[in-house]
Structures are given as structure tokens and as C-alpha cells.
Amino acid sequence: MRTNQVSFGADFSRTFYFLPKNTSAIQAFPDGEGRLRMGTLTQLPMGAKVEMSGDGFDRRTARITWEGACYFIFRDDIQEDYLYCVNAAHAG
16 A cells, blocks of 8 residues: 655654545544444545544454544555555645
8 A cells, every 4th residue: 555654843744635535434432441332334525635544443444534524444445445545745
């Protein structure tokens, strides 16, 4: 998978993508103990700028952030063929 990482200091980098199509996602919410709980199934819109933010709930999924909310999506939907990477100049 091709990525675009933008550094924000010595120990921090972020990876952003634009979604080229509507993508199914499960919204996740933190519970009172700091764990993520699955919520509503939704569609993220084509052109959404998303940040790769962690592992999913199994090996087929990944966690992303869009507009301040956390979602799980299938890793198949974030393969190079399905995502356009954001230029470093536009990632900030």
C-alpha cells in the first residue's frame, strides 16, 4: 500500500488519503473505559480526506479518522488501487 506521511516533529507522522469512491464504514465510539465500541454503518463520501489512525478490529479492517470521528473500514478499500494519496502540501 502506498502512503503519504507528513512529519509533525521528531516522533510523529500522519498518513492521509482522499477516497475516490463512496466507502462503507462502521463508526466507532470510545466507551467509559477507553475502548472503542462499534456504532452505525455509514458511507464515507467520495473525496473525503481521511487519516489512517490505527489497526482495525480484525486483520481485514483498519481504523481511520474523518472530520474528527473514528471509523473502521475494510483494508481492501484502502489498497493503492482504491485510494489517492494526499500531497504533503495539502495534508496540513
